[in-house]
Amino acid sequence: MGWPLAVSAALFEQKPSALMRALAALAIGHFIAMTAILLPFSMMITLVEYEVEIRIGAGLLVIGLGLYLLINRRHPRFLARISPAKLGLWSFLAALAHGAGLMLVPIYLGICAVSELDTGHEAAFELMSLNVSIVFAVATAHTAAMMLAGGILAAGMYFWLGLKFLTKTWFNLDVVWALSLITVGSIAIWHALT
Numbered sequence: 236m237g238w239p240l241a242v243s244a245a246l247f248e249q250k251p252s253a254l255m256r257a258l259a260a261l262a263i264g265h266f267i268a269m270t271a272i273l274l275p276f277s278m279m280i281t282l283v284e285y286e287v288e289i290r291i292g293a294g295l296l297v298i299g300l301g302l303y304l305l306i307n308r309r310h311p312r313f314l315a316r317i318s319p320a321k322l323g324l325w326s327f328l329a330a331l332a333h334g335a336g337l338m339l340v341p342i343y344l345g346i347c348a349v350s351e352l353d354t355g356h357e358a359a360f361e362l363m364s365l366n367v368s369i370v371f372a373v374a375t376a377h378t379a380a381m382m383l384a385g386g387i388l389a390a391g392m393y394f395w396l397g398l399k400f401l402t403k404t405w406f407n408l409d410v411v412w413a414l415s416l417i418t419v420g421s422i423a424i425w426h427a428l429t
Contacts, residue, residue, distance in 0.1 A: 237261040237326050238385035242392045242401070244319035254393050257322050262382045264326025269374035272331070274367070290427035294420040301416030304409060 241261060245254035317325045392401055 237265075237322065237329065238389040238392070239401070240317055240322055240325065241385070241389040242398075243317075244322065245389075245393050246398060247319065251393070253319060254389055257319055258382060258386050258389060260319070260322035261326040261385065262378050264323040264328075265330045265381055266374055266378040267323075268327045268330035269377055270370055271327075273370040273374060287427050291424050294423035294427065297420030297423065298417050299420075301413045301418075301420065304413035304416065308409060 238258075238261075241254055241257035244257035245251060247253070
């Protein structure tokens with residue numbers, strides 16, 4: 236959801252290269268937020284014993300955040316004007332506040348599910364040694380998808396549609412984001428129980 240800030244940075248500097256720098260800063264902040272949320276889960280030895288319960292809890296937490304965002308629709312206005320130099324920090328904080336990393340936890344825990352054939356110690360060793368690379372793979376895939384979608388929107392707005400179109404047709408994606416959190420949390424709980 237940072238693509239409007241990338242468009243703003245490009246319009247402010249009047250340079251197409253500013254669009255790419257802004258998108259890169261947003262990607263870096265988003266990636267750091269994903270890994271900051273996912274890394275602690277990759278290092279939890281209790282995951283072996285309580286994997287289903289943790290996945291259900293993470294799913295409920297994601298659903299709760301989605302419900303909160305549906306109920307509380309106010310957005311702080313000071314977050315709308317971010318200088319291009321602070322886009323990485325904004326992206327990090329926005330990803331944490333909107334639950335982007337949290338939304339990936341149930342998916343990540345599902346990827347790292349322990350099969351019934353493993354013994355506890357072998358599974359713990361394997362989880363502790365492999366999950367860090369999976370964290371970076373999940374965060375990279377998520378950030379790449381975010382960059383592709385946001386980059387297409389930002390480039391389309393900057394190069395073809397323009398600021399006038401954006402100001403006349405602006406719509407708020409907060410409800411869509413909140414509903415996506417609720418959907419992902421529900422899917423995660425369903426997968427944990429089945």
